[in-house]
Amino acid sequence: DIVMTQSPDSLAVSLGERATINCKSSQSVLYSSNNMNYVTWYQQKPGQPPKLLIYWASARESGVPDRFSGSGSGTDFTLTISSLQAEDVAVYYCQQYYDTPYTFGQGTKVEVK
Amino acid sequence: QVQLQESGPGLVKPSQTLSLTCTVSGDSYGSGSYYYNWLRQHPGQGLEWVGFMSDSGSPKYNPSLKSRATISVDTSKNQFSLKLSSVTAADTAVYYCVRDNVASGTGSFDSWGQGTLVTVSS
Secondary structure, eight states, rough: OOEEEESSSSSEEOOSSSSEEEEEOOOOOOEETTEOEEEEEHHHHHHHHOOEEETTTTTEEETTTEEEEEETTTEEEEEEEOOOOOOOOOEEEEOSSSSOOOOOOOOEEEEEE | OEEEEEEEOEOTTSSSSSEEEEEEEETTTTSSOOOEEEEOOOSSOOOOEEEEEOOSSSSEEEETTOEEEEEEEETTTTTTEEEOOOOOGGOOOEEEEEOOOOGSSSEEEEEEEEEEEEOOOO
């Protein structure tokens, strides 16, 4: 199985400041056939199912605010919230879609400082 | 706009079989665009992929479930089902029905049900 490891487990950021979450895969998730990294990011608020934010490591899902961005390639990926808003308080998960079983990181809890 | 709704017993006894159904509205199975997955989330923990049913009717499962899971489809009702046998307390979780946008090639779970909590306890 591909292991996805996120860091940190939690972080507290002031409103309007940048939040950065890292995700490392145990093997490359870059598909050579289309040069796409199969990493997806989700946001989960309490009592709700996860919501798709980013796919292909850096493509923003329709309707997702542009303060959310994804980057990285191969085995190292980052989700950045450029200016934290109160409604961004949530747990964020990375996931690999490169191979089954699809696997997720352990989650990063983002709070307001 | 697709909607997914999980249903089933919220309490299952140890060693019995957990049975859940996902009713899909706003999409038709067999369209060639989507796979339907089951995922679960243990209380206060992360997400685990259970398995999917492909458009061709071929399921695939997480090996960690050691062949206890069975996913099936009832096309006449637009429903997908999950059966998990020989459950233990470790199977207590919120179970989600999730759509995989296969046709887009994006590798993304773009629609989720609200989830249903299943507790395994005597």
